[in-house]
Amino acid sequence: MTDTVISSETREVVIGFDRPFVLIGERINPTGRKLLAAQMKEGDLSQVEADAIAQVRAGAQMLDVNAGIPLADEPALLAQTVELVQALTDVPLSIDSSIVEALEAGLAVYKGKALVNSVTGEEERLERVLPLVAKHGAAVVAITNDETGISEDPDVRFEVAKKITERAADHGIPSRDVVVDPLVMPIGAMSGAGRQVFHLVGRLREELKVNTTCGASNISFGLPNRVGINGAFLSMAIGAGLTSAITNPLEPEIRQAILAADVLCGNDPNCAAWIKEYRQAPAAGEEPRRRENRRRRG
């Protein structure tokens, strides 16, 4: 049992074994969203507002906030975005940047205990990010690559995760506040990418006893019907022990895959969350599954 508590000023979310899976909304991120990037750079945060509200309404328990725009003043923009999102919603945030100064600026204005996204196993990152995480009493996402890049061998990635948790401990950060990202490769390029993640998530849980997260949609890069792959991947990864993911709550199939996996892992007591979400479906009849399906999509 490992619980990672993340909070806003008024709300706590617990990422943990044998608890409902935590969906961290991925949408507030200009990477690959040209229009959003252009708006944010101009200081127009109206789409950020809309994305924040829509994701929480769709069931995201946390939101990831990223302001990584080339040639923008990322620290100032990230701090502004964090403040805006905290004013609009009460869900805890993951403060996301590859620039340490931006993480610092985001943490300086954040109210509550944030999730810092992220640190890697690179020496320079460890020694800059971990003191910041410790200073703010935050939790941190640990990405399992280091100076040598991303190993294709999941056992090497496990060792990087171990090194990060040990270094975090040296800085006074307990392992329950290190959420490891096993790194998801595109299955279209590497047919073992799924099994690798399932195996690594299991080892991280059994041996390091840490919580886990991932950017789930990378798995389907380059394939058609990406949401079909992403949904099945999430269900299977949850079955293997994954406890959170940064993904898109606005996709009904993603939400469904996560809620169903919670039911099937015994982490949705009395199936209450499932029934609340889907009870408008008609009662059982001669061919209930086909009817429900049509009705729900209609």
Next chain:
Amino acid sequence: MTDTVISSETREVVIGFDRPFVLIGERINPTGRKLLAAQMKEGDLSQVEADAIAQVRAGAQMLDVNAGIPLADEPALLAQTVELVQALTDVPLSIDSSIVEALEAGLAVYKGKALVNSVTGEEERLERVLPLVAKHGAAVVAITNDETGISEDPDVRFEVAKKITERAADHGIPSRDVVVDPLVMPIGAMSGAGRQVFHLVGRLREELKVNTTCGASNISFGLPNRVGINGAFLSMAIGAGLTSAITNPLEPEIRQAILAADVLCGNDPNCAAWIKEYRQAPAAGEEPRRRENRRRRG
């Protein structure tokens, strides 16, 4: 590596570890289908014909054939149905009855190597069904209950499976021709039902080294949006090692959950089956997942 080869006169299907999952179409079964039961009893097999063709077209690699209608001459009806389905399609069949005389009648007319569905751990069933399976050189579904009923303890169900494979060996049936059904309970009534099956499937694969099958839809009994639970269950069970299931190929979400799990387990080389099924989706853009999703459902 355990391969269970099932065949019709002209086609072989292999249920096996590290192979594409085998979907056995469940629709030719009057249980719970009043109209079909009434038609079949009157000798009208037109719906059977339609169900056979539609299921194979939807991707079923095998078909289950059941003619269990109260007060009907089940042996004669099952034999007639088997002959009809074999005349219409070339997929191998699972001959399904709880009446030994019906299994016998079905096997007598069957062309190829059938899957006999099923034997249990009950002494009387073992000693009547296994000689029949051996005589016809068939494979058999082994259901993990015995005289004491269905144990809620998956380790007891494992022992029943072990007893059946050992008894099969006594009758000259190799364990590769025993496909074990771990028995799927409704998750709405038993919150541990999912984890139980995943655990048991893993043990059956690692320790008994047998292939597995199940009637997947029982998992969602009594819940809304059954297909959502069934799809996630199948993906997760495949991740845990399940190698076949008797389910409904006419559900697009079920097919998708199975094809995605094949991709994610590395059992769809070059994602060829996935791409063939879904390539009509548009190419990647700014928000590819949402667009694809809308288009595919439209």
